[in-house]
Amino acid sequence: MSNEHGEQVTFQETRQVEQGDFATAGQIAASFKNTLKKLGVASPVIRRIAIASYEAEINLAIHSWGGTMRLIIYPDRVRLLVDDVGPGIENIDLAMQEGYSTASEEVRMLGFGAGMGMPNMKRCADAFKIESVLGKGTSISMDFNL
Template identity: 60%
Template sequence: MSAFIHTVYPVASGDYTRAGEASADIKRKLKQLGVASMVLRRVAVASYEVELNLVIHSMGGELILEVDEKGISLTSQDVGPGIPDISMAMKEGYSTANEEARSLGFGAGMGLPNMKRNADGFEIDSELGKGTRISMRFNLV
C-alpha cells in the first residue's frame, strides 16, 4: 500500500529545547488531512511520548510518520543503547530517566505503557548496543 505521507524527523539525544517539535508538526499535518480529533489526540500523545523517549533515553534516532488510506503509522528507530529488560520498561512507574528529564516533568515511567494504550497496534524490539524500534499503528477506518 502506498503511503501518501512519509516524513522522517531526526531527533537528537538530549535536545530538550526542540523535543516536541516533530510531534507538533505531525499533529499539524494530520489535522490538515482532516483526521478526527479523538484519533488525532491519541496519535499526538503517543508521538510526544516516543519523541521524548528518543531525547531522554536514546543516543539519537528518528521518528517516521506514514499515512495511508487505512491508518497512520508512527515508527521510532534509534541507534542505541537498547533496553535491557522490555517487560520492566513496559511497567507503569518504572523509569531510568535522568534528573534533567525529571526536572522538566517527565520520566515518571508512564511513556511506553501510555503509547501502547493510545495506539491500536504497538510493537517494540530492542537489542542492547544496537538500538530500539517502536512501531505504532492507528486505524482510520
C-alpha cells in the same frame, strides 16, 4: 506513492531527533499533529497519535544517541515508526510497567520520567510492536486505525 508491499501511501515524513535535544523535544509531535489536522483526520485519533509521538520524541531525546520518527499515512491507518541508535532496553517488560523509569533527576525536573511513556504509547496505539537490541538500539512500530 506506495510502500514495499504495494500499499497506497497518502503521505509520509521522516524527522530526525538528536541525542539530548530535550528543550525542543515535542516539536515533531506538534508538527505531525498539524499535518494530520490538515489531512482531515478526526481529532480523537490525532490526539492519540500526538501523545504517542510526544512520548516517543521525549524518549529519543532522553535515552537514545539519536534516532528517527517516521509518520506514514495510509488510507485506512497511520503508522508511526520510531527507530533509534542507543543503549537498547534491557528489560522490555519492566519498561512497559507503569511507573518504571530510568530517567535522570534532570529529566524529572522537566516533568518527564514518570515511567508512563511506554505504557502511554501502547495505550494510544491500536497495534504496538517493540524490538530492542542491547548496545544497538530500539525500534517501535505503532499503528492507529482511521
